Amino acid sequence: MADTKDQLVALLNEQFDAIVEAWIATQKDEGVRRSDLFSAKETRAQTVRLLTAFRNGVAEAETGEDLDLRADEWAELRETLSDLGRERVERGMTPTEMATFVAALKSPLFHSLRERMAGSPDALIEEVWHITRIVDAFALYTTEVFIAERELVIERQRTEMLELSTPVVQLWDDILALPLIGTMDSVRAQDVMENLLEAIVERKAEIVIIDITGVQTVDTQVAQHLLRTAAAVRLMGAECVISGISPRIAQTMVQLGVDVGEVVTSGSIQNALTYAFRKVGVRIAAEETPKGSRV
């Protein structure tokens, strides 16, 4: 294997610039040079950086049967890939595009080899196999990095959504509303409760309407979170109304055996608001002037 490795290192050293050019050209041919996402200058800089890291890795590391991209010698390449991967995920490239981008390195390498080793086909085939293994491992690793980056982005968005999704709205003096949307896992329920209790203190609320129109499934866990929140609200001296309970959810809750106890519930937020107005002593009346008589 030593020969094939020396061949490859020599090739990369002697024809570095030509390979960079050819790699960029292949990316163009394969349609993965996203000129809409990266300028020509950026693409070149990235390609040079990757090929440099690749060459250094090949020179230092074991590239035969024991090829392992997790070895220390490949640290530079891994780091470069992570950086590029992150950037590319942020700009919206797909994993396929990213892997094709890496795989596009094979073509220029093979072309250069054909010229260099035209006289010894056996060695050429061995070298082709050698390169294929490295570049394939390289491409697979790229996909892994890419997916890991995606997961991070998803996790970050999820955290951001958690924060966004529990707005406490002031409907009137002393009346707060909390529209819940989506799924209520324990983390979110905890978030919701904390936000709500703080808002009660801050705005001196007397009545809190928790609207669950946007919650698809109310199972025992969600029910328990709601009832606990209502109990905490009561401990703070305020009252809690749960609104937006659809007929379907109502039937399901009954069959589950959930007992809402003394918590006031209502089908629509309108009914809940009417109840709240009555509790705080506000009356809503229609304007007395008949329609059409206004100047």
Place this chain on the structure above:
Amino acid sequence: MSEIPQDGQPVGRVPLATNRDVARARKAVGAVMDEGRARPIQKTRFVTAVSEITRNAIVHGGGGVLMIYAHALPRAISVACRDEGGGIENVEEAMRDGFSTAGSLGRGLGGAKRLVDAFEIESTPGGGTTVRMMSRT
């Protein structure tokens, strides 16, 4: 309570490991029922029951897998939720409302049974638990 027929075609599989998988399981089952044009109330009931048993598998069973089956005659959907946890010592007691080992409402299993058309539970201490449920669509 009727029996769950064995002729179901597998139409979905959801691995259960974290709490987020409960939402995935609900979504998968809901999608199958939408495809089978189940009535909305049937869907809400069955999805809620699935929510209960998958959460049990994760919280008490340390994770597992949910299989979803479609049945042709009579048209129905069924699921099998398997975990590799410690099993339930006394199934009868666990089904009773108000029984809980985790400080929760203790209505999950019994409630799930009331929400579906067929319910079977198999558990051996140390050998994990399998819950099968069916709803006509």
